Amino acid sequence: MTDLFSKFDPIIAQRAGLLATGITDPFGLVMEQVISPTVALCNGRETILLGTYNYMGMTFDPDVLAAGKQALDDFGAGTTGSRCLNGTYSPHKDCEEALKTFYGMDHAMVFSTGYQANLGIISTIAGKGDYIILDIDSHASIWDGCKMGDAEVVPFKHNDIDAMEKRLKRIPEGAGKLVILEGVYSMLGDIAPLKEMIAIAKRHGAMVLVDEAHSMGFIGPNGRGVAEDQGCLDDVDFVIGTFSKSVGTVGGFCVSNHPKFEIMRLVCRPYVFTASLPPSVVATAATSIRKLMHAADKRAHLWANSRTLHQGLRDLGFQLGTAEPVSAIISVIMPDLERGAAMWEALLHEGLYVNLARPPATPAGMTLLRCSLCAMHTAEQVQTIIGMFERAGKKIGII
Amino acid sequence: MDRAATAEKIAALIAPFNKKGIAVTDATSFAGDLEFDSLTVMDFVAEIEDAFDIIISMNQQAEIETYGQLVDAVVKLQG
Ligand SMILES: Cc1ncc(COP(=O)(O)O)c(C=O)c1O
Numbered sequence: 001m002t003d004l005f006s007k008f009d010p011i012i013a014q015r016a017g018l019l020a021t022g023i024t025d026p027f028g029l030v031m032e033q034v035i036s037p038t039v040a041l042c043n044g045r046e047t048i049l050l051g052t053y054n055y056m057g058m059t060f061d062p063d064v065l066a067a068g069k070q071a072l073d074d075f076g077a078g079t080t081g082s083r084c085l086n087g088t089y090s091p092h093k094d095c096e097e098a099l100k101t102f103y104g105m106d107h108a109m110v111f112s113t114g115y116q117a118n119l120g121i122i123s124t125i126a127g128k129g130d131y132i133i134l135d136i137d138s139h140a141s142i143w144d145g146c147k148m149g150d151a152e153v154v155p156f157k158h159n160d161i162d163a164m165e166k167r168l169k170r171i172p173e174g175a176g177k178l179v180i181l182e183g184v185y186s187m188l189g190d191i192a193p194l195k196e197m198i199a200i201a202k203r204h205g206a207m208v209l210v211d212e213a214h215s216m217g218f219i220g221p222n223g224r225g226v227a228e229d230q231g232c233l234d235d236v237d238f239v240i241g242t243f244s245k246s247v248g249t250v251g252g253f254c255v256s257n258h259p260k261f262e263i264m265r266l267v268c269r270p271y272v273f274t275a276s277l278p279p280s281v282v283a284t285a286a287t288s289i290r291k292l293m294h295a296a297d298k299r300a301h302l303w304a305n306s307r308t309l310h311q312g313l314r315d316l317g318f319q320l321g322t323a324e325p326v327s328a329i330i331s332v333i334m335p336d337l338e339r340g341a342a343m344w345e346a347l348l349h350e351g352l353y354v355n356l357a358r359p360p361a362t363p364a365g366m367t368l369l370r371c372s373l374c375a376m377h378t379a380e381q382v383q384t385i386i387g388m389f390e391r392a393g394k395k396i397g398i399i
Numbered sequence: 400m401d402r403a404a405t406a407e408k409i410a411a412l413i414a415p416f417n418k419k420g421i422a423v424t425d426a427t428s429f430a431g432d433l434e435f436d437s438l439t440v441m442d443f444v445a446e447i448e449d450a451f452d453i454i455i456s457m458n459q460q461a462e463i464e465t466y467g468q469l470v471d472a473v474v475k476l477q478g
Contacts, residue, residue, distance in 0.1 A: 131456070136441055152456035157445065170454045364438060 018337070024345045026356040036060060037248075037376045042353060048381055048388075050371045051355035053186075055328045056217045056298055057376030058248030058288045068249075071283035078278045083110075084265060087276030095282040098289040099255055103224055103239060107261040110282065112274055114213055114242030114252030115141040120270035121209065121238060121254050122180065123149035130176035133167050133201075135159065135192070137185050137363045139211060151178070158185070158363060161196050168204040177206035183226030184214035187362050187370070188321030189329030191215075195230040202235055209238040214327060217246030217292040218299045218375070243285045246292060251277050251285055298375035302328055305373045305382050312386035317399040321368065331357075332369040332389075339396055340367035346392035352385060400477055405451075406470045412446050413466070425467025451477060 019025060033041040037057035038049050058064055071091050081087035092110060099108035111117040122145030126132050130151040134142060137158040146153045154171075156163040164179070171177055179201040181192050194210065201208050212225030220228030223246075227233040237258060243251035254264070265271060277285075303325075310325035313332060321331030334340030337358050344356040347369070355370040362368055371385075393399035400408070413423060416439060421432060429435040435443065444455055447469070453476040455463075463469050 131454075146457075152454075152458055154454055154456050155441065157441070163445065166449065167454060170448070170452060360437075 018341055021338070021342075023341050024348060026341055026344050029348075029353070034059075038374050038381060040353070042348070045351055047348070047351050047353050048377075048385060049353050050373070050377075050385060051353050052374070053214070053245040053372050054248060054374050055214075055302060055372065056246045056248065056288075056292060056295060057374045058246065058291070061248070061288065061291065063291060064248065064284045064287045067287035068280040068284040072280040075279035077280075079276045081275060082272055083276045084272050089276075089279050089282075091279045091282045091286065092276060095251075095286040095289070096253075098286040099241075099253055102222075102289050102293055103233075103255045104222075105239070105255040106257045106259075108253055108255045109261070109264055109268075109271065110277065110285075111252040111254070111271055112277055113250060114240065114244060115144075116270040116274065117240050117242070117252030117254050118142050118211065119145045119148060120268040121240065121264070122146060122178070123270075124264065124268045125207075125238075126151035126176070126178045130178065131171045132178050132180060133164060133171075133206065134180040135164075135182065135185075137187065138180060138182065139186070139213070140361070142180055142182075142211060151176075159190070159192055161193060161200065164197060165200050165204075168200065168206060171204075177201075177204065178209060179206045180209045180211070182214075183210055183212040183219065184327040184329065186214050186329060187357060187366075187368060188331045189214075189327045189370070190322045191219075191226050191326045193230075194227050195232045198227070198232045198235045207237040208235065209240060210236045211240040213240070213242045213245060214329065216241050217295065218302050218328060223292055223295065223299065243281075243288075247285050247288045249281050249284045249288065251281060295375075302373060302375040304379070305375070305377050306330065308379070308382050309371065309373060309385065312382070313389060316386070316390050316393060318389065318393065328373045330371045330373070332371065334367040334369060335398065337367045339398060340369060343392055343396045343398060344369060346395050347388060350388035350392055352388045352392075400451075400474070402470060402474050405474050405477070408450060409447065409466070409470055409473065412443070412450060416443050423466050425465060425470070427466045428464050429466075429469075430464065447473065453477060 031040040031042055037054050037059050040047055075089050079087040096108040118141035126149050128150040132146050132151045133154050136155040154167050156167050184191050198208050210227050215225035217223045219226050227236050238256045241253050243249045306325040306328050309330050319333040357368040357370050359365045
């Protein structure tokens with residue numbers, strides 16, 4: 001018998017090698033108690049959370065919690081059904097209304113996760129004979145959506161406008177084209193030149209899908225994301241988003257002005273063949289989304305946090321993913337996986353949680369410590385964080 | 400462009416990626432013999448695409464394992 005698991009031997013060995021050095025398992029962290037959006041108890045130690053994507057700190061918002069509790073009482077723990085059958089309750093429709101208002105768009109469709117939103121929309125709209133042109137650093141859910149569909153998949157170099165245009169030009173006359181971009185790329189925290197790229201895509205007759213998972217709520221005048229910020233949201237055919245970051249719960253969505261968009265509810269398999277979100281979840285999401293429309297002060301504070309941390313880490317001599325702070329993700333580039341893991345552990349001992357990211361999730365084989373800031377981090381917490389990075393960085397010998 | 404000319408042009412493009420300087424034949428595989436990783440594949444495919452003004456989609460790339468197969472595919476894609 002061939003052991004189907006033998007293909008995992010290299011990663012099992014790599015992991016065993018790392019853990020044999022005595023390091024805490026970076027992928028086995030358990031939070032025993034969550035005290036606030038920015039603090040949790042990990043291994044009995046109070047830990048500042050700097051790797052949660054909880055950008056707007058909505059997870060403990062009293063209005064959000066109240067809406068969820070009410071929906072639990074009124075509608076029960078779950079729907080036990082697909083959105084197309086018995087799984088659409090009024091809170092699901094209300095949540096979609098909140099999204100339409102938030103983005104100023106005609107249609108909104110809520111999925112069980114953002115992963116499924118990408119999987120479903122991409123694999124359904126781009127079919128046999130169509131072409132998908134996408135950034136090579138796209139999120140796994142985008143790649144999996146491509147793989148699940150039957151379209152021809154053509155990647156181009158990250159954020160390279162010329163490389164994208166060259167490929168668009170070579171697509172056979174008359175073929176359907178979908179360009180897929182992200183607003184913020186979550187590994188390095190950099191943003192896309194959407195305005196130029198979308199203008200070119202449109203000139204070549206392509207439809208455009210933008211994943212704004214890491215920008216909702218705080219980038220753009222109304223928090224609609226990078227496309228809004230760059231003044232090109234009207235040219236985006238499909239915006240994909242998630243409730244698992246700024247919104248502070250779980251779920252995914254697609255918003256669009258396409259006149260035929262509603263047919264997706266019948267033909268999109270990752271929407272049809274899975275149970276809908278619990279009513280409490282969509283009720284919390286709807287409340288959170290509506291509050292995010294009026295969160296200018298929190299947004300300003302989040303940006304201040306991002307700038308302070310970026311400057312502080314740069315001054316300490318760390319190598320960062322972006323020259324300037326352009327999102328709420330500050331990515332610290334590690335020399336290799338061993339020292340990255342050691343630094344991650346040293347920070348945890350200091351009482352700081354960040355994300356350790358490594359290949360294949362990262363571009364160019366990099367090991368990264370990704371920090372995602374929250375609007376609820378106080379200015380003092382940010383200073384504390386910089387001090388922790390300084391001590392840990394010196395201990396591991398990175399700075 | 401005929402097969403010989405295409406093969407010659409591709410061979411020239413492989414050279415800078417052929418770190419160990421192995422002799423390239425139709426049976427030389429990119430992953431096994433030339434030890435291309437996914438990043439190298441991306442850069443190399445982009446070079447081929449630009450040199451011949453074609454697209455080699457990921458779907459087509461999945462079918463190409465050797466130099467000979469790449470030459471055949473490029474000949475076909477040029478129409
Ligand atoms: C760019 C991007 N798209 C989609 C997703 C998927 O979101 P979700 O957590 O809702 O599945 C994520 C987050 O993991 C992401 O970073």
